[in-house]
Structure formats: structure tokens, C-alpha cells
Amino acid sequence: MSQSLLSSLAIGAGFGAVFLLGQWLPRAAFAEPAALAAQGRGPVNPPAPKSEPTTNAGSSSPEIVYTEGGGGSGSANGFVAVTGSYGVGTSVLYVLDTQNRQLAVYEARGGSTEQRRLVLVGARKIDLDLQIESYNDRSEFDYPRLKDLFEKRGKKEHEPKTGLESDSSRR
Helix, strand or coil, X not given: CCHHHHHHHHHHHHHHHHHHHHHHCCHHHCCCHHHHHHCCCCCCCCCCCCCCCCCCCCCCCCCCCECCCCCEEEEECCEEEEEEEECCCEEEEEEEECCCCEEEEEEEECCCCCCCEEEEEXXXXXXXXXXXXXXXXXXXXXXXXXXXXXXXXXXXXXXCCXXXXXXXXXX
């Protein structure tokens, strides 16, 4: 065997040994658990709280990461249900009552018996929400400008504007 092939094999074996050693040694050997928690790197599926959680309006919610696939939807008798997943072993269920215009959101976690749970995340009557023309809208065209463009359709102004033009070019 050539010297470079032996060197490559030795380096690969060394990396493999370090990887396996890292998998077998407890994490506490490298860092205190409190240090990991302070960095936001706690367990993937933390255990369910023992008592009723208190809500803190000033606290920020954890970042939600959606994975590809795994979602589904269905509808019957005026209800629409949409599922998806985020994180490992955590799913979300949106239930929309189309007749009463009510939305409910649930989180479901799998795993061991102690970690399984179903939580109502939030519920809301959305009839007034559906009457809002624009909220937190960062579209290319704002609603009043787009409505104006459609009303003027067929008249002499044919070029749509993005809203990024200077104020002097707007009419």
C-alpha cells in the first residue's frame, strides 16, 4: 500500500474513534448541564411540566422548525383539519370550523409515556380577522393600490406600480 493511502486510513480511523468516544462519554464530562440549558441546548423533547404552567407575556416563544413532508389535511361537516410537524416527535393540528369561523391549534408530542401529551395551544374566533384588508402585509402591492389598479383596468394607466417608487411618481 502507498504511504498516502495508509495516512488517509489512519486519519479516518482517528476521526471514527473520536466520534465513537464522544457518543459513549456522558455530556457532563464536557459541560455542565446548566451551561447547556443557558445556551438553549436542553433536551429535544423536555418532559411535560409537573404543574400547570404559568404564562409570561414577555417571554419569547421557541423557534419553530418545520420539516418537509409529514403533513396532511382533511375536511368534513364544515371542519377543516391540517396537520404538520416541527421538531422531533412534535406535531401541530389546526382545526378550522368554517361555519362558526373558529380556529383551534393543538400541539401533540410523542415519545415515552411521560413525554406524550396533547396541548391546546390557542383558539380564536376569526370572523373579524377575515374582515381585515391588510395586516402585517409585506406584499409587493398593498391592498388599496391593488384595488385601485383593478378599478382602473381598461383605462389609460396600464403599468402596475410596486409601491417602491418615489412619492412624486404616485398619483
